[in-house]
Structure formats: structure tokens, C-alpha cells
Amino acid sequence: MRITQGTFSFLPDLTDQQIAAQIKYALGKGWAVSVEYTDDPHPRNTYWEMFGNPMFDLRDPAGILKEIIDCRRTFPNHYVRVMAFDSTHQVESIALCFIVQRPKDEPGFRLVREETRGRKLRYTTQSYAVVANPEGKRYG
Amino acid sequence: MTAVTKKAAGDAASEIKSSHQRYKAGVLKYRQMGYWQPDYVPKATDILALFRITPQDGVDPVEAAAAVAGESSTATWTVVWTDRLTACEMYRAKAYRIDPVPNNPGQYFAYIAYDLSLFEDGSITNVAASIIGNVFSFKPIKAARLEDMQFPVAYVKTFHGPPTGIIVERERLDKFGRPLLGATVKPKLGLSGRNYGRVVYEALKGGLDFTKDDENINSQPFMHWRDRFLFVMDAVNKASAATGEVKGSYLNVTAGTMEEMYRRADFAKELGSVIVMVDLVVGYTGIQSLSNWCREHDMILHLHRAGHGTYTRQKSHGVSFRVIAKWMRMAGVDHIHAGTAVGKLEGDPMTVQGYYNLCRDTHTQVDLPRGIFFEQDWGALRKVMPVASGGIHAGQMHQLLDLFGDDVVMQFGGGTIGHPMGVQAGATANRVALEAMVLARNEGRDIKSEGPEILKQAAQWCQPLKAALDTWGEVTFNYTSTDTSDFVPTATPV
Numbered sequence: 001m002r003i004t005q006g007t008f009s010f011l012p013d014l015t016d017q018q019i020a021a022q023i024k025y026a027l028g029k030g031w032a033v034s035v036e037y038t039d040d041p042h043p044r045n046t047y048w049e050m051f052g053n054p055m056f057d058l059r060d061p062a063g064i065l066k067e068i069i070d071c072r073r074t075f076p077n078h079y080v081r082v083m084a085f086d087s088t089h090q091v092e093s094i095a096l097c098f099i100v101q102r103p104k105d106e107p108g109f110r111l112v113r114e115e116t117r118g119r120k121l122r123y124t125t126q127s128y129a130v131v132a133n134p135e136g137k138r139y140g
Numbered sequence: 141m142t143a144v145t146k147k148a149a150g151d152a153a154s155e156i157k158s159s160h161q162r163y164k165a166g167v168l169k170y171r172q173m174g175y176w177q178p179d180y181v182p183k184a185t186d187i188l189a190l191f192r193i194t195p196q197d198g199v200d201p202v203e204a205a206a207a208v209a210g211e212s213s214t215a216t217w218t219v220v221w222t223d224r225l226t227a228c229e230m231y232r233a234k235a236y237r238i239d240p241v242p243n244n245p246g247q248y249f250a251y252i253a254y255d256l257s258l259f260e261d262g263s264i265t266n267v268a269a270s271i272i273g274n275v276f277s278f279k280p281i282k283a284a285r286l287e288d289m290q291f292p293v294a295y296v297k298t299f300h301g302p303p304t305g306i307i308v309e310r311e312r313l314d315k316f317g318r319p320l321l322g323a324t325v326k327p328k329l330g331l332s333g334r335n336y337g338r339v340v341y342e343a344l345k346g347g348l349d350f351t352k353d354d355e356n357i358n359s360q361p362f363m364h365w366r367d368r369f370l371f372v373m374d375a376v377n378k379a380s381a382a383t384g385e386v387k388g389s390y391l392n393v394t395a396g397t398m399e400e401m402y403r404r405a406d407f408a409k410e411l412g413s414v415i416v417m418v419d420l421v422v423g424y425t426g427i428q429s430l431s432n433w434c435r436e437h438d439m440i441l442h443l444h445r446a447g448h449g450t451y452t453r454q455k456s457h458g459v460s461f462r463v464i465a466k467w468m469r470m471a472g473v474d475h476i477h478a479g480t481a482v483g484k485l486e487g488d489p490m491t492v493q494g495y496y497n498l499c500r501d502t503h504t505q506v507d508l509p510r511g512i513f514f515e516q517d518w519g520a521l522r523k524v525m526p527v528a529s530g531g532i533h534a535g536q537m538h539q540l541l542d543l544f545g546d547d548v549v550m551q552f553g554g555g556t557i558g559h560p561m562g563v564q565a566g567a568t569a570n571r572v573a574l575e576a577m578v579l580a581r582n583e584g585r586d587i588k589s590e591g592p593e594i595l596k597q598a599a600q601w602c603q604p605l606k607a608a609l610d611t612w613g614e615v616t617f618n619y620t621s622t623d624t625s626d627f628v629p630t631a632t633p634v
Contacts, residue, residue: 003384007317008579010347010571012601018579025582043314043386084317090502090520093307096317096582111381119370123377123412 001108003041006081006098016065019082019100023061026084031095032056033064034085035071037078039138040130042109054085072101077139079103103139159224167218170206174229175215180236182253188290189271190513191250192241194283194456201238204281205250209233211275213258230255242626247456249287249513261298264424264471272459283457289466290514297519299470303435305522306500306547309474312414312440313386315349318578319546321570322350322390324529324553329356333363337371339563343556344379344387346567352529352551353392355419355446365395365404373411390417390442390475398429405430409437417442417475420464424471431472442527443473449485453622460623462511465498469524475549477527482539484531488621489543499524500547508627525549533612534573534605538591541577550574560611565604572602 008014014022026033034054038045051071058064064082071080080101083094107128114122129138155174156162162173170176182188189212195204207215213233214223233254241247260266276284310316325331325339340351351372359365372389380387393404393416401418408416416439418430427443434441451458461478468476478495479487494510500523504516528540529551540550552570559566576598581587587594599606 001382001384004347005314005385008575010568010575011579011598014579018583021583022579025584041384043380043384046314090523091307093311094316097314098317109381109384111378113374120411121370121374123373125377125381 001106003079003099003102003106003108005041005043007096008098013102014098014100016069019068020061020065022096022098023064023082026096027059027061027064029084029086029095031084031086033058034083035064035067035080036083037071037075037080039075039078039103039135040127041079042125042127042130044125048079048081051080054083068100077103105139163219163221163224165219165221169203170210170215171203173206173210173215173219174232175209175213175235176202176206177234177236180234180253182236183255185256185292185294186253187256187259187267187292187295188514189252189254190287190289191252192247192285192287192456193250193281194247196280196282199280201248201250202235205235205238205248205252207278207280208250208275208284209235209252211278212252212271212273213254231258233258244626256292256295259295261295262300262428264299264428264467267467268424276457285455285457286459286463288460288511288513289463290516291466291470293517293519296470296517296521299472299521300431300435301469301472301521302441302474302524303431303472304438304440304474306474306525307523309440309525312438313349313388315386317546318574319541319544320349320525320549321347321567321574322352322527322529322549322551323348323556323567324352324354324551325357326354326553326557328354329360330362333367333371336363336368337375339557340372340389341375341379342563343567344376344389345382346556346564347383347571348387348552348556348567349385350388350390350415350549350551352390352442352553353417355392355394355421355444357392358394365393366407369404369407369411369413373413377412386414388414388440390415392417392419392444393430394419394422398426401426401430402433405433405437405439409439413439415440415442415474417444419444419446420468421447424467427468427473428471434474435472440474441472442475443468443477445477455623460511462495462498465495465524466516469499469518469521473524474522475525475527477529480528480530480532480540481543482532482536482617483528484617488624491621491623491625493543494625496526496544496548499526509625511625523547527551529553531617533615534569534608535592535595535613535615537570537573537577537595538587541574541581542588542591546578555608555612558611559604560607561604566608569602569604569608572598572605573608 032054035051036048038048084096086095110126112124156172214231237251239249323343391408393401395401452461479492481487481489481492490510527549533555556566580594
């Protein structure tokens with residue numbers, strides 16, 4: 001399967017040139033860009049690991065692209081995403097978020113159905129990779 | 141001051157100042173009773189309303205405006221001495237300005253100010269009962285339309301507003317940087333719960349974020365509400381596991397009584413739904429109550445504006461949708477259907493943009509071409525996500541993104557379910573079209589003119605998108621809008 005989180009998951013994987021164009025757009029809006037990685041891509045795993053703080057003062061797309069490449073090199077089998085933070089009053093949240101690296105093989109998730117009273121079911125989403133292996137050893 | 145107001149200001153038949161004359165039993169003109177105050181300067185704490193009025197032939201527009209002020213505040217048809225037991229001058233609404241409507245002989249814009257003390261805190265129902273309670277049936281006017289309102293921030297702050305709001309909704313769903321995608325399950329009537337859930341699963345797995353019950357899906361013989369909720373939530377969870385994304389389906393909890401709506405909402409929550417929906421026809425009190433429930437239970441509240449067209453569409457009479465949008469932001473909904481401009485339902489593009497801005501602004505400015513007559517400070521009330529739904533398809537993606545930006549739910553019902561390769565393919569076509577368009581816009585391309593080319597390029601590697609464009613690419617709904625701004629000469633082209 002292919003995890004479809006993020007702004008551009010239905011497109012072919014973005015090239016570095018395409019990634020740089022999105023970063024340029026984010027910087028043009030005054031947003032701060034950050035890089036995060038994980039090997040637990042559960043849809044409700046909000047907090048991926050930060051590859052450093054958001055780069056509030058780095059306004060050069062090439063510099064940010066270098067951070068992304070560093071992150072990918074350090075964690076070649078993890079998911080890596082780029083996020084842009086908008087600090088405008090009454091936004092103060094993420095304005096763009098897209099995956100820039102994913103493992104070669106994505107085993108995906110199992111839906112666990114627990115039968116409860118009546119016809120009601122309780123649902124849990126379990127990552128095959130997370131269940132099988134500890135952190136850092138999940139995607140090879 | 142306009143020609144009309146000058147004439148009135150010099151008219152001898154203006155407010156009677158002598159108490160003896162003013163309160164003598166009998167009938168007076170409304171402006172003699174003090175409902176026309178051309179020199180009144182609205183206070184920062186006043187609630188303002190703008191009515192479009194069409195006086196009966198021979199009725200002076202100033203008197204008609206005064207009558208609207210009177211009938212929407214303290215007046216009755218005759219003088220009553222009991223006024224004198226009250227601070228009646230404060231309670232009287234004041235018509236303070238009247239302008240002829242450009243290019244519409246016989247119609248006037250009447251501005252009316254109401255003191256804050258006339259209204260109950262935190263009650264849209266009370267606002268509606270006051271402002272549109274009686275006056276629209278008043279004989280001396282042929283027609284009246286409530287065009288816009290301004291609420292002082294002190295009054296806005298008596299409302300909780302959207303329980304979730306755009307920002308928190310995105311954080312909860314983990315979806316950023318693009319419009320959300322939805323589809324209303326079709327056919328509207330007749331699917332069993334099991335068949336219904338099939339459509340939900342296919343659409344969500346194919347790439348949509350949401351599916352939706354239609355306004356008239358409640359609990360009918362072919363599908364009781366519990367069956368629908370159970371099958372839909374199985375589909376939602378299965379699609380979420382299949383994609384690794386948070387998914388949702390607006391479970392319509394609209395029912396005959398508030399008790400029943402709470403029961404359905406509770407069941408939706410127990411099943412783990414992130415969102416419930418309600419129809420506008422349940423009324424403002426019902427909506428505010430459900431909003432409170434949603435706030436308490438971390439639930440997104442989707443509002444389907446069922447029924448609004450009966451009073452919002454015609455320009456001469458009724459209530460503009462921009463007023464309903466303002467009321468609903470205060471009443472506290474997270475999603476509101478606000479038009480598509482390019483789809484099958486009524487909507488002039490700039491007028492529709494005006495509704496969207498009211499939902500999403502932190503501080504709305506006067507914008508006459510978009511039909512916004514008043515500034516509005518939203519007092520940090522959360523933002524409502526507008527929903528574009530009704531006869532739109534992937535081939536219009538560039539127009540939709542250009543008109544509405546990122547904070548919108550685009551709903552492709554027929555444009556998903558009617559896809560020649562199936563529901564999943566229909567959903568994929570929409571998602572690919574959307575992501576390709578957002579990517580191109582962010583790269584600095586002019587999507588308004590290059591849009592069709594951008595879609596064609598994506599269709600080269602995405603067969604479902606190609607099939608969608610082949611099927612619907614040329615479908616448009618080019619009819620003249622009825623509800624357009626009076627401050628642009630013609631309907632704005634898309």
C-alpha cells in the first residue's frame with residue numbers, strides 16, 4: 001500500500017526540484033519550514049521526531065533542501081515529511097505538510113475489530129511494521 | 141446625505157418632540173413616533189441591519205424605513221401610553237439612512253440601528269425573532285430583504301462560535317495545505333445500510349477525506365439511522381486503515397426532536413465518528429444546542445443549509461445568505477454549505493466569495509462588489525470551513541481552487557460516484573486533480589489560465605482523471621444568477 005498522508009501523496013514522488021519549489025512558496029508566505037521523520041506512520045501519530053527545530057531564520061530554499069537531504073541520509077528507511085508553520089494570528093498552525101521520503105516497502109495497517117455489545121464494534125488501527133519490530137528497526 | 145434623506149430631513153412630518161402630542165391616543169406615522177432619525181450616529185455597541193425595502197406604490201420610502209425600524213423593535217400600529225413606563229427612546233430602533241438601490245427603481249436600502257439592550261445574549265433565535273420576526277409581512281411594504289447585519293464585538297463574544305473551527309479541524313484530521321475533499325452518497329434515497337457503506341468505503345479509499353449523508357437521509361424505512369451509522373463507521377475505519385489517513389463521514393443526526401438528535405449524536409460518538417451533521421431546517425436553537433454538544437464531545441459539526449433557497453435566492457424579498465452565514469458562525473457550526481459558483485446551484489461568483497470570506501475572515505471589511513455592506517470584527521470566534529457542493533467535477537478544479545483557496549471542502553458527489561470506472565476511480569481522479577493543481581499553484585503557475593493544461597498533463601499518468609475529464613470536461617451550468625451584487629453592472633464571469 002501507499003500511505004496517503006500529506007498534501008501531495010497522490011502525485012508521483014516529488015523530485016528535489018519540485019520540493020525546492022514548494023519550499024520557495026512557503027518561504028514566500030513567511031512560513032517557517034521544518035523536517036520530521038518517523039517509522040510509526042499511524043494516522044493518529046501526531047508527533048513525528050523533529051530533525052531540528054523549525055528553521056525560522058533560514059530563508060534559502062537550497063539550505064532547507066540540504067537539511068532534507070541530510071535527514072534522508074541519516075534515516076534512509078524512515079518516512080520524512082516537510083512542514084511549514086504559519087504564525088499569523090488565528091492560524092498559528094501548519095499550512096503545508098508533505099512526505100518527501102517513504103520506505104521502499106509499506107506494509108500498511110491492520111484494522112482490528114473488537115466485537116462488543118450488540119452490533120457495536122470497537123476499531124483499532126495497527127501498523128504491521130510497528131507491531132513486528134521496535135523503533136528504528138521497522139523498515140529495514 | 142442622499143437626495144432621499146435630505147428631503148426627509150426637511151420634512152415637517154418628522155419626529156414629534158412634545159410628549160403630550162406624541163403619546164395622545166391614536167395613530168401616528170412611524171417617523172413621527174421617532175423611528176426615523178436621520179442625524180443618528182450609530183454607537184459602537186449597536187447592532188446594525190440593512191434592509192432592502194420595496195414600499196407599496198405611494199408609500200414614502202422614509203416612512204417605510206421607519207415602519208421597518210418600528211415593527212422590528214417596539215412599535216405597534218397605534219400609540220400606547222405604556223411606552224412611557226420604559227426608556228422607550230433607547231428601545232426604539234432607529235432608521236438612520238436610506239439610499240436608492242442602484243438600477244432598481246422603487247427599491248431602497250434602509251439602514252437601521254438597534255441598541256444592544258434589545259437582544260438576549262448568545263441567542264441567534266432571539267436575533268431572528270427580533271429582526272425578521274414580524275416586519276416581512278407588513279402591508280405598507282411590498283417586499284423586504286435583510287441584506288446584511290453588523291454585530292458589535294461585545295455581542296459576538298456572547299456566542300461560543302464553531303466548536304472546532306478550521307484550524308483545529310485540520311490539526312485533528314492531520315490534513316494541511318489543500319482543500320478537503322468529500323462526496324455525498326448517492327442515490328439520496330433507497331440504499332440499504334450495507335449498500336450505503338459500500339459507497340463510503342470506495343470513495344474514502346479512493347482518496348476522499350469525507351463522505352456525507354444527504355439532507356434528507358434521516359431514518360427512513362429503507363435504512364434506519366443505526367444501521368447506517370454502523371455500516372458507515374465500518375467503512376470509515378476500513379478506509380482509514382487502507383490508506384493510513386484519518387477519514388470521516390458526516391452522520392446526519394437531524395431528527396424530529398432534540399432528544400432524538402442527542403441520542404443519534406451520542407451513538408455516532410460511541411462509534412468513533414469525528415463528525416456529525418445537521419440540517420438548517422432544525423432551527424437555530426437546535427443548531428446552537430448541537431453545537432454545545434459537539435464542543436463537549438470533540439466533534440466537528442457540519443451544517444447542510446437545507447431550505448435556505450426558499451428565502452435567500454430572490455433579491456427583492458427574504459434574507460440574504462450572508463446574514464445566515466454570519467448567524468451560523470455565531471451559533472457555532474464548523475462546516476457550512478456556501479455555494480460553488482460554477483456548479484448546478486445558484487451563486488454569482490463574487491457574491492459566493494463574500495459568503496466564504498464571512499466564514500473565514502478574522503476581521504471582515506466592507507466589500508460592496510461581494511455584497512458585504514458592513515465591517516465585522518469576529519472577536520477571535522473560530523472560522524467556519526465553507527463547503528462547495530452541488531454539480532462540480534474534477535475538470536473545474538482550477539476554477540474552484542482559484543475562487544476559494546485552500547480552506548474549503550469540495551464535494552464531488554455525482555463527480556465521484558458517477559465515474560465510468562467506479563467510485564474509487566472517481567475519488568482518485570478528484571484527489572489527483574486537486575493535488576496537481578495545488579502543486580502547480582504553489583510553483584507559481586497561473587492556474588486560472590493554465591488549469592486545463594495542468595489537468596491534461598496529470599491525466600497522462602492518471603487514467604481515472606483522464607476518464608473523468610472525458611466524461612465531464614465540458615459540463616458547465618451557465619445560467620444567470622438571481623442574487624448578484626448591485627454594485628457591479630453584470631454578473632462576474634468565472
